[in-house]
Amino acid sequence: MSQFLPQETIRRKRDGASIEQSEISAFVRGISDGSVTEGQIAAFAMAIYFRKFGLDERIAMTLAMRDSGTVLDWSALPGPALDKHSTGGIGDTVSLLLAPAVAACGGYVPMISGRGLGHTGGTLDKLDAIPGYRSTPQLDEIRRVVRSVGCAIIGQTDDLAPADRRLYAIRDVTATVETLDLITPSILSKKLAAGLTGLVLDVKVGSGAFLPSLDAARELAESLVAVARGAGLPTVALITDMDAPLASVAGNALETRLAIDVLAGRAAEPRLVDVTVELGAEMLVLGELAPDVATGRERIAAALVGGRAAETFQQMVSALGGPDDLVEHPGKHLAHAPIVRPVSPTASGTVARVDTRSLGLAVIGLGGGRRRPDDVIDPAVGLTHLAGPGDEVGPDCPLAVVHARTEAGADAATAAVLAAYHLGDTQRPHPLIVERIS
Missing domain, CATH: 1.20.970.10 (Transferase, Pyrimidine Nucleoside Phosphorylase; Chain C)
Structure with missing residues (x-):
């Protein structure tokens, strides 16, 4: 032209x-x-x-947005630069387990994460619950921490894909957010700007997901994989279940505490750990740190169980300004809500179905998410002990425990939790890993 x-x-x-x-x-x-x-x-x-857009246009748009700012170069690292992206869900604290586990296995993880979007929680909001943690450091500090620790979970800086921020802000107010032709470049431009060797995508499907239908989730996953690979980034996508919370906790400080307790071996969260292991295994294969997915699973699980991931997480927190004893004493540093109230049904029964999205909205109602972009989040509030499909509940076995700042907030969350749970005959659960797209 x-x-x-x-x-x-x-x-x-x-x-x-x-x-x-x-x-x-x-x-x-x-x-x-x-x-x-x-x-x-x-x-x-x-x-x-x-x-x-056609595929070539999606790729061109993604690359142009990547090149609108700094593109990180990790070629001098002794190992591969790897990352994952999740479309978000409830109780999805995978990033806090995954990044240090992959780093403990020899990968380097410059994980560019986001804040809460809609009813879903955001990884940066969870990390901001840690006193002193710098979630948006300068690029030089990101480079230093990734090289020395092996991972840094941080937010998008002004240098990375700046065109996306302006474009997204305009899409948000012109009803043009919901198109794969712009969603795909928005997600991938930031990942490509991070200079990755490989990327694994966690596309959620179900009542608590951004995309509740399998067809829509599959379409997004296929678009992301095709464009990423067309742009030169080896990528695999897993479609994972979000018809129930991924873990038994929802809320920023509460989820951070849970992730730390899982890393330290003080808590067991099978669904959360299983998804982490699957995503981590795929990352290790892409980075040629494991010959196959089965071996990758073994290595990620060993890093989690053996304490190496916990040690790496603590090193990352310390390097980015957080407390040096967070893993050992999380309760000393993370905020607590003054009102803690169990929510029980009036009669005993079995959880047949959960409106997972409503649980996310209940956390927002408590102050744990944003109604407007400039809202200040209360890190202490949220839900714990969330029951899942097939669990037995009753007057002495609650559906959840509400952590609230005010009695009014606790009342509203209690009503929301009761409405979100449906008791009855147990339905066949969806598989945790619904599909793999490569």
Whole structure:
């Protein structure tokens, strides 16, 4: 193109034409440097929403957004740079177990994580419950911690894929979020900017997932894998069950405490650990740290059980400003809610079904999530002892325990928990790992 005119690119996509890579790159540069207006970005997003991208366009958009900022280079590391991305769920504290476990097995994990989105919890919000922990350090500190410890779970910095932030903010207010043509580049541009050797995707499906239907989850997983591989990043996706909380806890400090207790061998959470082991095994295979998934499972499980993952997690926390004794004494540092109330049904029965999304919304209602982007999260509140499908409950065996700041908050959460649980005949549970897409 002799001269880039954003309105011509918009017109061509509006009329259903395929856009060349050079045009997409020029448009994304305009998003980054401000030469493309908000109105033009909104029009472009809407044109994509209705006219769709082909695979080549999705790849070009992803690469252009990656290149809008710094791209990290880990080629000097003695091992592979690996990461995972989850679409989010309830009780999903996998990242806090997975990153140190993979690092303990020889991988390097620059894990770029996000904050809570909708009813789902965010890894950064959990880490922000740790006093002193720097969840958004500068790039030099990220490089130092990854090299010295093996992992750093941090948030997106201003340097990584900056075009995505401006584009997403406009999509959010123009009803153009829900399209794979823009969801896929948004997720992958940040992962590609992290300079990874391999990526594993955890795409949740079920009542507590961003995508409740299997068809929609599969479509997203296939898009992400195809675009990532087309952009040169070896990637595998697992579709995992979110028809019930992944762990028995939901809430930021509570989930952080649970993850620490699992790492230290003080708590058992089979579903959480099983998903962590599966994702970790796939990461080790992609990084050529295990010859096959079965061996990868053994190595990740050994890192968790043997204490090496716990040691690595503590080193990461200390290196990023957190307490040096967090793993040993989490209760000394993590916030506690003043009101703790069990929620029990009036009659005994078996949990047949859980409206998992409603449990996430109950945590938000307590103050543990955001209604607006600028809301301040209360790290102490949430739910523990969450019952799962097939569990026996009754007046002396609660559905959950509410941790609240106020009596009014506890009352609202109690009502939400009671409404979220359905007792009756036990239904056949979904498999934890629904599908693998490579």
